[in-house]
Amino acid sequence: MGSRASTLLREEEIEEIKKETGFSHSQITRLYSRFSSLDKGENGTLSREDFQRIPELAINPLGDRIINAFFPESEDQVNFRGFMRTLAHFRPIEDNEKNKDHTASEPLNSRTNKLLFAFRLYDLDRDDKISRDELLQVLRMMVGVNISDEQLGSIADRTIQEADQNGDSSISFNEFIKVLEKVDVEQKMSIRFLH
């Protein structure tokens, strides 16, 4: 598994992924090992079933949404580049990146991009607004059958009321950022690698 996998990933590819995502060389090889071990069909791509096979992910109430984030519109397979691109959102923000020049293109793991990733998990139709229905869908996934429709509806209404500033009964991306401005997004939406 191990040595075979790392020889299949060429140095140029590793460099490109490094530039695009900011992961280090060793992180990329480790994640490639992980990608290969999930790829039961050994065809270089992952399908939704491959993700579902991870028990901890399968029991996560928002597991399906997370899995969907890896698959761009109407595609069923994700290759390693796509896998890394999505994972890059969860890379921790390093100190030397915090003061980077903002005119350069923003890295995938900036605070704004992390928030955008989370926003898109709510906003399925990509109209840049979280509607009441979209919010209800996510709520329903998280609570299962344990809360009634009415109660859930009132929770959704209250949330929109508190966040909505321009009165359109939905949450735009800016309103979303405003609500979460006190939350330590960098820490909550980051995975800490051990090296």
Added chain:
Amino acid sequence: MEDPWGTALALFQVWISVLLCLVMLPAMFGLSLGVTGVYIQILVQILEWATLRIQRGRKEKTSVPIPLPNGIIHRDGGSMAQEMLEVRGSRPGGDFTLGDVFYFYKKGMESLVDDQVTQCFSSEELASWNLLTRTNQNFRYISLRLTVIWGVGVFVRYCLLFPLRLVRELGHILAKHWLSEVAHLMFYRICARGLSATIRYHNKENRPKKGGICVANHTTPIDIIILANDRCYAMVGQVHGGLMGVIQRSMVRSCPHVWFERTEMKDRNTVTNRLREHVTCEDKLPILIFPEGTCINNTSVMMFKKGSFEIGGTIYPVAIKYDPRFGDAFWNSAKYNMVSYLLRTMTSWAIVVNVWYLPPMTRLDQEDASQFAQRVKSAIALKGGLIDMAWDGGLKRARVKDSLKEEQQKMYSSMIVGPDGPSDLAATPPLLDLQD
């Protein structure tokens, strides 16, 4: 002119017979010539030297990645409630916030990158290379000397150890058909020698007695050989075809085993009743059962199926731990079939295993079968230095049950609409601490 092939063949035959005598005779009588012991000691010295050399090499060449047997990411062990509080920051109280989803997203991503369960079904990653190519995950070229030793190792394993082991094994399987019941122990001892197995039995006073049930953690079919080396067991299992079937049939001749057809296994009552019958006979051999139901990679113990613990009788727990430096004993049945697994085992350095016999346990009145199973599992995990996991070994092949997801949903719901609010949050268990 002498026929060179004839001489070579004759010499070869003499050599093999001498070696076989040196090995088989002592094995039959439970003696040891001490060769294996010396061999293991030399191996340990070499591997330790190799470890130091690799560590030195790693310092010099920083591009070589460090192996991480403990996973590649840091995971917070906090409960759902604790982490939710942190997410909400300055806003206490049980109600839903838009940021609650972060908890689930992060947990989901973490499990995607590194999860506890799927890694139990693949071989353990070693902290240092043991000079076998098959365990070479991230180790690169360090020094010439190391490569030379590795080359010598390849030669020794494939040209010396492997043919010897192969000849022994084949000889024994054939001879088995003509040996009587008395020779049963002998057979297993020879098998163990055939694999260069060094087995250390601890606490022999707790060895399973007749009329009981022996339970152990399962890593490989070789577990059976390891345990049967010390005493005779009756075995429960499915009738297999192929190489396993041949071995099964030859075992049946000498010991009364309880084999089940696959269709019978589906009917739990039949199985339980037959086992109960066997156990109530005082002079029947103890039954050997592996309650995990499948091979696990010897770093953790997965959920024990409660069936074996409903039969009654005394349970004799046994912990089996293989030393991963000398070879990977785990049988990854998804990746290797029986034959290639045996080949890999016969070409590894050796099999070094510790077997701990734990004191017998019986079910207490206030606990049910699954609680009893959990208690036995924890005892085995503790003794063997393995991680006690609540996940089901059946996840190797089957999907996880929906009820586990529903538990998560229930937990979260009680957080956001629970009448007790924040004071209740500390009591909710963490996301991954699940019991079946």
